[in-house]
Amino acid sequence: MTDTARPDTAAYGPTERTVPTRARQRASYDREAVHAILDESYLCHLGFVRDGAPVVLPTLYARVGEALYVHGSTGSRPLRATGESDPGLPVCLTVTHVDGLVLARSAFHHSINYRSVVVHGTARQVTDPEEKNLALDAIVDQVVAGRSADSRPANARELAATAVIRVDLAEASAKARTGGPNDEPEDMGLPHWAGVVPVSRTYGAPVPSADLADSVALPDYLAARA
Amino acid sequence: MTDTARPDTAAYGPTERTVPTRARQRASYDREAVHAILDESYLCHLGFVRDGAPVVLPTLYARVGEALYVHGSTGSRPLRATGESDPGLPVCLTVTHVDGLVLARSAFHHSINYRSVVVHGTARQVTDPEEKNLALDAIVDQVVAGRSADSRPANARELAATAVIRVDLAEASAKARTGGPNDEPEDMGLPHWAGVVPVSRTYGAPVPSADLADSVALPDYLAARA
Numbered sequence: 438m439t440d441t442a443r444p445d446t447a448a449y450g451p452t453e454r455t456v457p458t459r460a461r462q463r464a465s466y467d468r469e470a471v472h473a474i475l476d477e478s479y480l481c482h483l484g485f486v487r488d489g490a491p492v493v494l495p496t497l498y499a500r501v502g503e504a505l506y507v508h509g510s511t512g513s514r515p516l517r518a519t520g521e522s523d524p525g526l527p528v529c530l531t532v533t534h535v536d537g538l539v540l541a542r543s544a545f546h547h548s549i550n551y552r553s554v555v556v557h558g559t560a561r562q563v564t565d566p567e568e569k570n571l572a573l574d575a576i577v578d579q580v581v582a583g584r585s586a587d588s589r590p591a592n593a594r595e596l597a598a599t600a601v602i603r604v605d606l607a608e609a610s611a612k613a614r615t616g617g618p619n620d621e622p623e624d625m626g627l628p629h630w631a632g633v634v635p636v637s638r639t640y641g642a643p644v645p646s647a648d649l650a651d652s653v654a655l656p657d658y659l660a661a662r663a
Numbered sequence: 664m665t666d667t668a669r670p671d672t673a674a675y676g677p678t679e680r681t682v683p684t685r686a687r688q689r690a691s692y693d694r695e696a697v698h699a700i701l702d703e704s705y706l707c708h709l710g711f712v713r714d715g716a717p718v719v720l721p722t723l724y725a726r727v728g729e730a731l732y733v734h735g736s737t738g739s740r741p742l743r744a745t746g747e748s749d750p751g752l753p754v755c756l757t758v759t760h761v762d763g764l765v766l767a768r769s770a771f772h773h774s775i776n777y778r779s780v781v782v783h784g785t786a787r788q789v790t791d792p793e794e795k796n797l798a799l800d801a802i803v804d805q806v807v808a809g810r811s812a813d814s815r816p817a818n819a820r821e822l823a824a825t826a827v828i829r830v831d832l833a834e835a836s837a838k839a840r841t842g843g844p845n846d847e848p849e850d851m852g853l854p855h856w857a858g859v860v861p862v863s864r865t866y867g868a869p870v871p872s873a874d875l876a877d878s879v880a881l882p883d884y885l886a887a888r889a
Contacts (some may be wrong), residue, residue: 454714454716454718458725479757480761480775482708482757482759484718484719484755485717485867486679486712486716487680489712489753490680490755490783491711491712491717491718491719491753492755493709493710493719493743493755493756494781495757495779497775516693516739519668525715527709527715527717528717529716529718529773529863530719531708531721532723540807540814540869542814543815543817543821544800544803544811544816545817545818547806547814547889549706549723549806550707551721553721555718555719555720558720577770580775581764581766581860582708584773585770587770587855588767588770588855589769589770589771589850591769591770592771595769596879599771617870617873619873625874628878629813629814629815629870629879630813630876630881631871631875631879632870632871632872632875633872634807635866635867635868636866636867638863639864640860640861641862641864642861643856644843644860645844645856645857645858645861646844646857646858647843648851649800649857649858650852653855653857654856656856659766659856661685662860
């Protein structure tokens with residue numbers, strides 16, 4: 438027994454499916470690196486298997502410690518397969534940030550700069566009401582920090598209509614590419630422009646609902662973001 | 664026999680797995696709608712099944728007519744399973760644009776505005792040299808239109824190291840959410856801000872490689888983008 442699976446270690450234990458077949462130098466199992474990439478977004482691509490074929494759906498998520506939470510309608514396909522009595526649904530959650538377009542002198546060395554996290558695990562439905570409430574708050578706060586405290590909490594009917602699944606962060610890896618193009622030495626004299634076009638996700642000025650009362654001011658947590 | 668599967672029809676034929684279990688009014692099978700969402704990006708999340716479990720990896724792609732092309736190292740996991748003699752690999756390719764954060768008065772009605780395309784299909788390796796070259800050019804041009812003509816084409820060694828897979832656009836659907844929050848009538852008087860924070864992917868000024876000769880100017884196709 439090694440202690441690589443213990444949550445208080447600094448890294449996730451690499452497994453056969455988290456060690457990439459190529460560009461291994463870009464992979465990291467460091468918890469802080471994985472958390473940082475997860476915390477910068479709120480939309481993952483959730484993969485599961487249905488009738489033997491893969492399904493990938495964009496889904497909101499939140500990270501709370503060493504767990505990821507995803508919510509959805511109780512009638513949605515992945516959630517119906519994660520009932521309390523089930524063994525759980527094998528899933529893969531992937532989060533990707535695009536940071537730059539990498540233009541090399543050769544077509545072959547074109548690439549993008551990115552940071553991604555891939556989490557393999559088993560999705561299980563959250564049935565404890567306290568954990569479910571905490572997870573739902575976390576999903577709202579993952580999108581806009583501080584927002585859950587400034588909205589009406591879910592009522593009993595809404596809670597019943599919402600399913601939350603948890604995936605523990607145990608088998609996770611981060612991967613990143615940074616820097617400029619890696620052209621071949623013999624291509625350096627070619628007349629093609631080479632470099633990086635920075636890419637980022639940006640947020641515009643908040644647009645109030647047409648029916649918002651004039652007395653409701655833009656909250657600080659949104660003013661700071663814009 | 665209906666003609667919904669014919670490539671010259673305006674829509675993809677809905678199938679059991681492209682009809683969502685909920686929010687069906689957000690789904691579209693219109694080819695132009697699907698193409699427009701695909702053409703605005705270059706990064707998909709590619710899902711496949713490995714040892715019975717789902718794997719989701721961020722991957723560059725290009726659309727050419729009614730085909731999607733993805734490339735990778737010949738040693739990469741999904742590509743090794745798509746050899747010429749194989750029946751092909753079942754895949755799901757998903758492309759998502761985040762357009763806005765939707766803040767409702769109630770936690771339950773928080774959402775995001777997005778446009779996504781989900782493609783189900785079978786990945787097959789491209790072995791015809793002409794199609795492979797066309798696909799590789801298309802992948803470069805998907806990232807920056809016009810770029811493939813302004814870079815050194817792949818040589819024989821690079822072509823041999825690169826595998827290209829094709830997924831035909833036959834079972835595809837688009838889904839989108841637009842507009843403001845859909846709060847409950849009884850929540851309209853609550854003192855919480857409600858509205859949308861616009862989100863977009865933006866491109867910064869191109870950063871030339873440190874080793875780029877001063878004589879190489881920024882090409883028009885990049886200047887227009889910045």
